[in-house]
Amino acid sequence: MTAWIDRLPAETLLEIFAYVRNFAKSFVDYEPWYRLLWVCRRWRTLVTETSELWTDIDINKHMKRNLVEACLTFSKQARLDIGMSGTTTTQNAWIVERLLPHVNRIRRLQVHSMDETADDALKTLLGKTMPALTELKVSFTTKTRLKGPYELPEFLGPVHDELEEPFLWDLTPERYPALRELCLGSALEIDGPLPVFRRLRKLELHGCLSAPMTITEFAHYLSHLPALEELSLKHYRPEIPVAPATPVTSEPFLLPPTLRKLILKDNYYYTIPFLSSFDLPFSMSIKVIRALDIVDYGDMTTEMLMEGYSMSVLHALPPKWFLWPILDDVTSIELRHFLSSCFMLVGTTPDGRAVELVGEVPPEWPREESEDSPHRLNNFRDLIDAFDQSPVEELFVNGHDAQEIDQDAWEDAFAAFPKLKRIQVDHTDSLTEFDTRLSLIEALLPQKRKRREAYREPQATVPVPQLESLVFTSSAFDREDGEFSSTLAHCLTLRKERGCPLKHLRLYLEYTARAENEEAEAPANMKRVETYQKALGETVERLELEVINNFYDTRSSRLWYYEGNL
DSSP, X not given: XXXXXXXXXXXXXHHHHHHHHHHHHTOTTSOOGGGGGGTOHHHHHHHHHOXXXXXXXXXXXXXXXXXXXXXXXXXXXXXXXXXXXXXXXHHHHHHHHHHGGGGGGEEEEEXXXXXXXXXXXXXXXXXXXXXXXXXXXXXXXXXXOOOOSSOOOGGGOOOOOSOOOOEEEOOOGGGOTTOOEEEEOTTEEESSSOOOOTTOOEEEEESXXXXXXXXXXXXXXXXXXXXXOEEEEESOOOBOOSOTTOOOOSOOEEOOTTOOEEEEEEOHHHHHHHHHTEEOOTTOEEEEEEOOGGGSTTOSOHHHHHTTOOOOGGGGSOTTGGGOGGGGGOOEEEEEEEETTEEEEEEEOTTSOEEEEEEEOOTTSOSSOOTTOTTOOOHHHHHHHHHTTSOOOEEEEEOOTTOOOOHHHHHHHHHHOTTOOEEEEESOOTTSTTOHHHHHHHHHSOOOOOGGGTTSOGGGGSSSXXXXXXXXXXXXXXXXXXXXXXXXXXXXXXXXXXXXXXEEEEEEEEEOOOGGGXXXXXXXXXXXXXXXXXXXXXXEEEEEEEEEETTSSSXXXXXXXXXXXX
């Protein structure tokens, strides 16, 4: 009798093979996908005759040369996606020799994390004409970090006062006529002016050692890119003739009308004049990353560092940033702060445009400080200040590190966002003073009516009377279920009695268990669900309870789901 897998059509088998290949690439220790060749003659024939399985070639220091040659052979005449990462000059000489006969087929080429800028093989490869190339990314691992007016922290590594010899590149549009995406990384120097690729849709200039043009020349350069949709600049600085951290007062330049996203990463000494140099259209998403000043070429003095200069991401914005047209359309905002070294304030419009404000702090930066401390970060307050002119309907606290969000802070948010309908809290510190779920519940409690105010409508005493939905995560397992469910039920019952019932409540009930232990956890999980059902079932119109195994990475590992309606 023929095995069921042998009865599968070739198309289905090839879909499985493609999935196995992509899955195996994600895990270093996973068995190589090409072992499928060794199963049977049918599988070997299918794999070797399907060129699409061999077009994605990732090359690193541990490459298997026979696999590279097999990919070049079995891909036949299909387009190639080549990735070279951290290979040595000796390896590059061998790789380039094999790639040169196939340069007309290369569709994507990524060369990154290279240690040696004086690499003749790479210069030979990048000097060839590639008519099918649509995506090109090149960067080197540079040791250069210009020394500022102070001693840098040890964790940043040694400082090299002398610039490394860059990779000098004669980049011309004629060589890559089909190019759509171009990323120029660190330790690169273009021989001549920055070339104009008129079909370019995405341009990334990241950590290049020099930007040999003024801001006026750069704006003129952008005007010659009629198809540009995304521009990303990270430590790439066209010269702006103003004092550092000073907004430009002259007439702003226009960006290409096709531009849909601008990403700028730098310290506030440069982000302020750069952003004020351009008129930012309402149709464009904006991402500003305030880089760590102390690693950025000496812009921050020792005195500023010692005084604990504020790391608020809002300091990286020009004075009139609140006039950005996109802010008028933001309806959903999010504070995202999982790690103490990075945080993000995000505002999203209904059509998917976004304002993303990203901040970074040094590992040693004080996490818990008094209200008047110059070190203190208050990202929730910054979130309110960033979007208090926007018609916000949804607020998501997706982690807030060790920063306390108290009842007063939530009341400030309610006052700033009078149209607020949905609130979600995740990644908070359960059962501690930093548990912002409890402070939110306190802020949502109806006010006590005084005797002389008995004439007031009951709804007038309820904060955020238009609130429709709440989403919480219970990450302290069964230790908090009783207290948290009763506290939440008390609040929702009072709001319901005052004429403001909640329409929707969703709770993620997290636990941690390996796959083999999930069945043993089922009784405890069922008990947790019953606890919340009993406490909250009559307080909302629709209650959703979702049991999540936190051992896995995503919430797609849903193990038990309940939805109830009154």
